[in-house]
Amino acid sequence: xxxxxxxxxxxxxxxxxxxxxxxxxxxxxxxxxxxxxxxxxxxxxxxxxxxxxxxxxxxxxxxxxxxxxxxxxxxxxxxxxxxxxxxxxxxxxxxxxxxxxxxxxxxxxxxxxxxxxxxxxxxxxxxxxxxxxxxxxxxxxxxxxxxxxxxxxxxxxxxxxxxxxxxxxxxxxxxxxxxxxxxxxxxxxxxxxxxxxxxxxxxxxxxxxxxxxxxxxxxxxxxxxxxxxxxxxxxxxxxxxxxxxxxxxxxxxxxxxxxxxxxxxxxxxxxxxxxxxxxxxxxxxxx
Numbered sequence: 001x002x003x004x005x006x007x008x009x010x011x012x013x014x015x016x017x018x019x020x021x022x023x024x025x026x027x028x029x030x031x032x033x034x035x036x037x038x039x040x041x042x043x044x045x046x047x048x049x050x051x052x053x054x055x056x057x058x059x060x061x062x063x064x065x066x067x068x069x070x071x072x073x074x075x076x077x078x079x080x081x082x083x084x085x086x087x088x089x090x091x092x093x094x095x096x097x098x099x100x101x102x103x104x105x106x107x108x109x110x111x112x113x114x115x116x117x118x119x120x121x122x123x124x125x126x127x128x129x130x131x132x133x134x135x136x137x138x139x140x141x142x143x144x145x146x147x148x149x150x151x152x153x154x155x156x157x158x159x160x161x162x163x164x165x166x167x168x169x170x171x172x173x174x175x176x177x178x179x180x181x182x183x184x185x186x187x188x189x190x191x192x193x194x195x196x197x198x199x200x201x202x203x204x205x206x207x208x209x210x211x212x213x214x215x216x217x218x219x220x221x222x223x224x225x226x227x228x229x230x231x232x233x234x235x236x237x238x239x240x241x242x243x244x245x246x247x248x249x250x251x252x253x254x255x256x257x258x259x260x261x262x263x264x265x266x267x268x269x270x271x272x273x274x275x276x277x278x279x280x281x282x283x284x285x286x287x
Contacts, residue, residue, distance in 0.1 A: 001251065001281040004209060005274055006260035008201040010267040012194040014096030015040050018073035021094045025068050026052055029090070034063055035070045036084070037125055039094065040264035041220035043241065060084035068092060074125035075099045077132020098164055098192040099126055103133040105188055109159040110136040117141055117150070119174055119189050120163030121221050127163050144170065147177040159186035165195050165222035165263075167229060194263060195222055202226050202260050206233035209258035211251065213240050213277065215270050216262030223262025242269060246276035257281075 011019070018039055025033045031053020038046050038056060046056070060069055060080070065088040071081070075095035084091055095103075110116050115137035120127035122142055131138055137156075141147050152158060160178060162171050168191050179185050191199070206212050212230045214237055216223030223239065230237035235258075238250060251257060257277050261270045 001254060002256040003274065003277050003281055004205060004256065004258045005270075006201050006205045006258060008198045009215075009259075009261045009270045010265065012192075012198070012263035014073055014098055014192075014194070015264045018094040018096065019045070021092060022049060022054065022070055025070060025092055026054065029068050031055075033068045033070065035072060036060060036076065036080075037072045037074070038219075039070065039072045041223075042217050042262070042264040042266075044269060045264060045266060060087055060089065063087070063089060066090065070094050072125060073099070075103060075129035076125075077129050079132055080129075095129075096164070096192075098194070099129070102161055102164060103130050106130055106134045106138075106161050109161070109186065109188065110134045110138070114157045114159040114186060115139065115153075117158055117160040117178065117189075118162070119160065119166055119171055124163065124221055126165070126221075130161070130163070141174060144173050144177060147174040150178065150181075152182050157184060157186070158182050160189040162189035162191065163221065164192040165225060166191055167225045168196055168199055169229075169232070195225075198222070198260075198263065199225065199229055202229055202258075203233060205258040205260055206230040206235040206237075209235055209254075209256040211236045211238065211254035211256070212258040212260060213238050213246065213250075213273055214260055214262065215240055215242075215265040215273050217241065217264070220262045220264055223265070226260060226262060240273055243272040243276040246273055246280065248280055251277065251280055 032055045034055050068090040070092045073096045214226045227237040259274045
């Protein structure tokens with residue numbers, strides 16, 4: 001059995017920056033440091049922060065005066081930010097700069113008079129934050145079926161933007177569908193560069209493998225999109241949270257196994273999964 005490691009794995013720059021900022025706050029202020037929702041969507045990363053004195057909260061209210069509150073990498077809505085800044089707290093914004101760009105783009109398109117169509121996953125923290133920055137009319141479209149069902153209002157102008165971790169192929173399909181029914185659609189929907197390069201890399205990996213293990217969390221949108229892409233390439237995708245999930249049964253029948261990761265999975269986790277596959281490949285010659 002051959003084992004291949006994807007050419008792009010580990011943290012993206014936005015996740016790395018958020019973690020470095022949180023680490024600085026822990027060192028500067030000492031625990032507890034409060035984080036509004038999970039800083040990133042990876043259980044091992046969040047658990048490490050909790051062990052070091054971070055505390056996850058769902059609302060900015062109720063914290064001790066002077067406490068440090070960090071906004072997660074996914075960003076927050078304008079209303080949530082206003083509530084937090086009205087309190088006697090030390091606010092630290094760890095929103096990914098690329099997510100912030102989408103927030104600003106959505107707000108600018110809305111202020112220019114367009115109704116904004118956001119491609120994204122309902123309930124995702126990034127999506128909630130983007131929608132909460134758009135002052136005017138907005139609609140959330142989650143998939144091509146939503147795009148086909150959408151009925152534009154006569155005479156209304158529309159613009160489309162996207163959650164940064166959508167499947168780039170799905171974005172292209174949704175944009176094409178809307179372009180066909182909305183004259184003059186302002187097309188501004190795309191994934192961030194880090195997501196696009198990672199998705200392209202996993203397409204290459206899936207083309208060479210019959211099984212791809214994707215390191216990450218089931219709560220991570222970008223990780224689930226990688227599994228989706230592998231499946232669309234005709235290979236089998238398995239989401240694995242750590243090396244302990246790699247078993248001979250999981251790998252059985254595979255002639256070539258690829259290993260990749262979501263943008264919030266640390267390199268140590270990816271390497272552990274890769275090494276676990278290698279050990280099984282060496283011990284199970286029947287593969």
